[in-house]
Amino acid sequence: MRLVIKYGGATISAGRDIQKVARHLGELSKKNQIVVVCSATNKTTDELLEISEYIRREDKKKAEQLAMKIIKRHKQIARQTIKKPDVHKKLLARLDEDFAELLAIIDGMVLLGEVTSRTMDYLVSFGERLSVKLVSAAISDSGRRSSPLTGKEVGIVTDSNFGESKPLMDTTRLRVSKTVDALFLKKTVPVVGGFAGADQHGHVTTFGRGGSDYSATIIGSCIKADEIWLMSDVDGLMTADPKIVKNAKLLNEVSYLEAIEMALFGVKQIHPRTFEPLLTKRIPIKIRSSVNTKNEGTLVSASSVRDTVKCVSSVRDNGLVDVRGGSMVGTPGTAAKIFATLAKAGINVMMISQNPSESSITIVVKNVDLDKAVGSLEMELLGKIIKKIEVTTNVAIIALIGSGMRGTVGVASRVFGAVEKKKVNVSMITQGSSELNLAFIVKNSDMNSAVRALHDEFALDEIN
Ligand code: ASP
Ligand code: MG
Helix, strand or coil: CEEEEEECHHHCCCHHHHHHHHHHHHHHCCCCEEEEEECCCCCHHHHHHHHHHHHHCCCHHHHHHHHHHHHHHHHHHHHHHCCCHHHHHHHHHHHHHHHHHHHHHHHHHHHHCCCCHHHHHHHHCHHHHHHHHHHHHHHHHCCCCEEEECHHHHCCEECCCCCCCCECHHHHHHHHHHHHHHHHHCCCEEEEECCEEEECCCCEEECCCCCHHHHHHHHHHHCCCCEEEEEECCCCCECCCCCCCCCCCECCEEEHHHHHHHHHHCCCCCCCCCCCCHHHHCCCEEEEECCCCCCCCEEEECCCCCCCCCEEEEEEEEEEEEEECCCCCCCCCHHHHHHHHHHHCCCCCCEEEECCCCCEEEEEEEHHHHHHHHHHHHHHHECCCECEEEEEEEEEEEEEECHHHCCCCCHHHHHHHHHHHCCCCCCEEEECCCCCEEEEEEEHHHHHHHHHHHHHHCCHHHCC
C-alpha cells in the first residue's frame, strides 16, 4: 500500500517516543511505500510565535534566549534518540545549519524592526524543519534509508496568503509526485515537514495552526495514497470527551462530513481543511494512536454507518453577544456590517443565530475574544444600526454530530427533553440545514451534566 503517515507533535517530542515511531515505520516500510509527515515537537511552534512577539517589542535578548531554549531542547532530543555515533554527528551538523539560520533570521527581523506575515511564516516554519531531521535520523539509525524534506522541498506550492495559504494543487501534484517517486525508487523514506509550503516566488508559507494534518492530505492526494494515517496521542475520535463521560467510546467509523464537524469541536483538534483534498479522491483516513499501534483507530471515509447521533462535543469558555435593535429589522446588509466589523478585529465567530423578526442577532465567540468583539461593535456600530449589546460570559457550546440526524423526526425533542430533565437552561440553538450538527449553548457549569445526559439519551456507549 501507499501510505502517508502523519505524526503530531506530542508523539515525537521525546527520544524514546521517536525511537518507537522509527521502529513502527521500519516494520511498515517492509511492505508499504510510506511518506512520513511531521508536526513540530511540543511547544516549539508556540515558542516561535512568542519569539515574534519579543521581536515586535524589540526585545532581542528575550527572543534569543527563547531560541536558545529551542536549540538546546532539540539537541537533547537528538542525543536521547540516536544511538549510532555517525548518524548522530550528521544529524547535529544538519541541525546546526538550521540553528544558525534561525538566529540569523531573528537578528535580521530585529534589525528591520518589523514582523510581517511573510517573515513570520518563515520563522514559524522552523519547528517542522527541526522535527523532520530528528525523525528521519531515527529511521536511518534503525537501518533504513530516509531523507528529511521541508514542505517547500517536497514541492508543495501555495498562494501567497501568508499565515493561511492554500495549495495550488496542479503544480503541487506534479512536483510532489516527482520528488516522492524518485525517493521511493531509491528505497528512501521521505520525512516531510507539515504546516508549510512555499509560494510561486519560493517564499515560505504556512497553512495556519494545526496545518500538518492538511499537509498530509495534500501529499496523500498528490501521490494517490491508499490511506492516510493521522497519528497522535489519542486513540481516535470519541463519542464524547472521556474526561467528562467515563464510558465514552472510540468511534470505529465516521464520514468526511462528520469528521469535519468533529474537527471543529472535538477533543482531537484537526485542521479544518484537512478533508478538502480527499472529498473528490475519496482516500480513507485513519485517526490512530502512535502508542497503541494495534488499535485501528477511527476510519474516516466517504461513506459510513448512519447512526442518528455519533458524538456529543463540547467547548467551554465562550461568550454570547446579543445585538439588538436600531434599524436592524428589514435592512439588508446589517448582518454583513456586523460580521465585517468582527472580521476586521480578527475575531472568529463560532456560532450565529438570527430570529426571523430580525430584531436581534446572537453571536458566540471565545471568552478571550469577547472584549475585543464588544469593543469593536460599540465603536463602529452602536447608536447607528445597533441599539443595544448584551453580553453573557462563560458559556459552553454543546454540539451533537451525526449524519443520520438528517430527516430523522424527533431528534431535537429528544435532545432538549434530556437536557430539560437535568434542569439545564438552553440559551441559543443552531442547526445547519445539512442537519449534520445540532448545537446549543448552556452555562459553563451545566456543560458536563448536559453532555452526560445526551450521551445516555442516545446510548452512545453502545455505538459501533
Ligand atoms: N506545528 C504547527 C502548529 O503547532 C502545525 C501542526 O502542529 O500541525 O500549529
Ligand atoms: Mg498539531
